Structures are given as C-alpha cells and as structure tokens.
Amino acid sequence: MIQEAHPALAPERRDRIRNLVREGGVARVEDLRKNLKVSVATIRRDLEILEEEGKVKRVHGGAVSMESRLEESVFDDKTNLASKQKKKIAEDALTLVGHEESVFLDGGSTTLFLARLLKQRTDITVVTNSVRAMEELADSGPRVIFTGGEFRRISQTMVGPLSTVVLEQIRVDKAFMGTMGFCLKNGITTTDPNEAYVKRVVSENAGQVILLADSTKADKVSFARVSDWDQVDILITDQAVPKHFTKTLRKRGIKVRLP
Amino acid sequence: MIQEAHPALAPERRDRIRNLVREGGVARVEDLRKNLKVSVATIRRDLEILEEEGKVKRVHGGAVSMESRLEESVFDDKTNLASKQKKKIAEDALTLVGHEESVFLDGGSTTLFLARLLKQRTDITVVTNSVRAMEELADSGPRVIFTGGEFRRISQTMVGPLSTVVLEQIRVDKAFMGTMGFCLKNGITTTDPNEAYVKRVVSENAGQVILLADSTKADKVSFARVSDWDQVDILITDQAVPKHFTKTLRKRGIKVRLP
DNA sequence: ATCATTATGATCGATTTCGATTGATTTTGA
C-alpha cells in the first residue's frame, strides 16, 4: 500500500467527516472520498464508527447529521420530490430577508431549510417557536428569540397560551409561515387548533406574512383554520401549483413566487 | 550513543511535543520525530508519559490534544471526576421528584444529567429555560413547558425579560437550580446578570428551591448575585465539600445532602 | 575505576489501518 506523505490521523479525518456532514446536513460517500482522498472502504468504516458514537446517522449513499434529522427524509424517500422544492422555496425566501431585519420562523420542514440558510446571517433577529429551528441556530448565527409555551412533540413546536404571551411582546418585519394545507376557498389550515392560534397571533404581529408551501399542499384542507388569504402578503410555492391558483391569488393582490 | 550538540532535556522535549499537539490539534509521530530530531521510539515513550499525565490523547499514528476532546458531550467524559459527582447528585435529586409534580430545570451540566433521568417520568411537568434540557426531552418523556426569551449561546439558555413573562405565569413544586459558585458569605452567584435575574424569578415562584452544585463550586464567587442562602431549601453537593459548609448551612435550616 | 541507573536508538514480530476485490443487497428506471 502506498500511503500519502501526510495522511490525516484517523480521528482527525473522522472529525472532518463529522463536520462535513454537519455543515451540509448530509454527505455522500463518494463526495467524502474525493474530499478526503481515501477509499470508500475507509469512509464506510469511519461512518460506521461515527454512527456507533452517535455522531452521524448512516443512510444508503452516505450519512446525515444528527443535529437536524430533517434531511433524513431527503434520503429516506427519494420519491419525495417535495424536498428539492422545499429547498428551492427556502432559497427564494432567503432573498426576502433584508439587512438587520427581524423575522419569525414557523415550524415545519420548509422553514427548517430556511433556518439553515439563515445561520449565515448574523445581522438579523430570528423569532421562532420551532425547537428544530432553535437547534439549527444554537451553535452560531443570528440573534435568536424563542417563544416559550407548552411543547407539542408531534410538531416539535411551542404552542398554547404561554407562547402567545411572548409573541404579544414583539413584532417582526417578516413572518415565514408553513402550513399543512392551503386552498382558495378555505384559506390556510393546519392540524392543531393550538398551533393555528399561535400562527394567527404571529400573522397579526408581523409586517409581512410570507407563506412557504410546496405545491403538494395545494387544495389540501386540514382541521384547524389559521387565516384567510387577506392575511398573506407573499406565497412562495413551486411550478407544479395549478395555474388558477396563481392567477386568482395575484388578482387578490398576493404576490406569488415560483422559484 | 551519539547525542546531539544541544539535546533538549527530556521534560523540555515533552513540553514541546505537548505544545505542538495543542497548536495543531493533532500531531503525527513521524512529524514529531523530524521536528525534534529523535527516534520514533523516544517520541512514543514521550507520548506514553504525556498520556499518563493527561496532557494528550494517543491515537494510532500520533496524538490529539485533550482540548479538542473536551468539546465532546459531557456524557462522554467518563473519566472526568466532576462528571461522576454530577451524576450522583442528579440521581439523588431524582428521588425528590414526587408523583405528578411540576419541576423547574435550570441550565448547566448537573441539571442536564437530571434531565436525562427525568426522561423516564411521564407523570410530571418539566419547566425549563435550557435548550440542552429541552433537546434531551424532545423525543419522549414528561410534559415540557419551555420559557421563551432571548437565547444566550454561551449557556444555551433563555434569558431576559421575555423569559420572565412566561415564568410569572406558572408555579412549580420544585426548582432544581445550578450555579457557577456558592459561598457562605456571598450566597449564590453566576456569570451573567440576566441569568441571575431569571434564576431569582424562578426561585420566588417555586415551592422548594434545590441547589445542585458539586464541591468544585464551593467558595467560588462569580460576577452576578443570584440570591442569598435563605432562598435555598436543599443543597445537594458531594462529600468533598468542606465540613464547615455543611455545618453552617444546616445550622441555618438548609438541608444538605451528600450522596 | 566500577557499577547501577537512566535515556535513547535499533530491531522484530504483532497489531492496526487502509485499499482493492468480490459477491450480496439496495436503489433506480424502464
């Protein structure tokens, strides 16, 4: 075997792998191999060790970070095109965040993509009730204000009267909201009334309400009503959304973006 | 043996090794050999000694600094004596939590151990401002209420006026508090005034205040005053705490437990 | 001077790490 002149020490290499996984949220075996100049066998062995240590989670094709289990879905069901769209939507949303602005981040996977992008911004203030978003921003990034409240495990968000106590004290320039469903007739709906209430309070206290929802949410109606369309300023969705949605909403004065 | 003109003395050489490891985070045996102009056998013997002294951690191919190892989770560090004590303290604290009670969990590593133990209890309500504790209880466990507020990265807790807004709305049976320092003269102190204020509000709204602090915190005084001893009902520490502490505090009506 | 002690270097078999190969498994795309 012809080893390199200065090969990295095994633990050092594994640290690098861990960081790469963490920064990207996900890393492919092949990419790691090229990056670290070792064989795939070594990468796999390292990933095995890192998984035992609880540092990363292995998936077919590579590994995902433990910090944000968000990306599991990206790997777990490749059929879910929505992940790619969600990423695009988040990237578009990022362009709306101005210098030194304050933004609210709702729960949900799309806003979680946005959270990751916002990590680079240290000039802004992020208000959120999502534990996942909180975790994403825990190490570094913008100023973070968290709404308290009762923890709802299923959505990993804070809800209930205690969270609105905090929300009523603040005002954000832009609120990036997720949703379970949106349709022209019933407006925005979600599963839990408590959550719907929180979303409503946020919307009322935000300069602009920006709805992030991929086209799979179109024409879906859920149990709890959040608000009507007149509360929404901008909808960011994707090309696959039915034409008449775009048309009708724009007629109603809502900006619709299709990145 | 043909020694060099000015060979470094052994302890001096080991110091140099230690510095090289520390600066680089890692160092290879081969690099150290070239750098210090001695044989690999000598390097290995030095590393063996340095490892015994706890200065570096040996790995195949070289050594890594202890500092880089330290950033790992408090739970990984089995050798850390304070960790063992903290674990014992947390286990003792757990016995104080009654059925269907509500408890507050402060930030800090000791309370984090307690959080892990509380994960098994689904009958209780946990109130906390610690993101780490939140994460620990995110998947399953007791009902969790989180205080909102401004996120303080260094302690990974929520502080400031927004967190007290929530705290004033609730009342807990027992508050498990951590601290940076405690001494007979100055009472309980911590680093940040904002944090101290939160702790004070919690203490006032708790049925019982239980201070969890290993003996390394004894006679330490930090910047911000939290409270005097009359606010504390129970102190859980360890055997290594000076005798006069135990004596004086018990005389003042504070229960001192030494698990 | 002689001897014990310590530090260092050299050698050699044992262990560990790594890469390549092969056959099994999973994913992808028709």
Added chain:
DNA sequence: TCAAAATCAATCGAAATCGATCATAATGAT
C-alpha cells in the same frame, strides 16, 4: 415487475504503526 446500476459488507493482503526487547551511551554514586 424486472434488470441495470449503485451501494454495501466481508474478506484479504500490503503498508504503516506499535510495543517489547535488547544494545549502547551518558551520568552519577560508591
């Protein structure tokens, strides 16, 4: 659904590294 492609786990051999042992040199005590 089936077949091709990608990915994986297992195995083996080569190279690096390691630990143990012994030899040599410097140092200091007797």
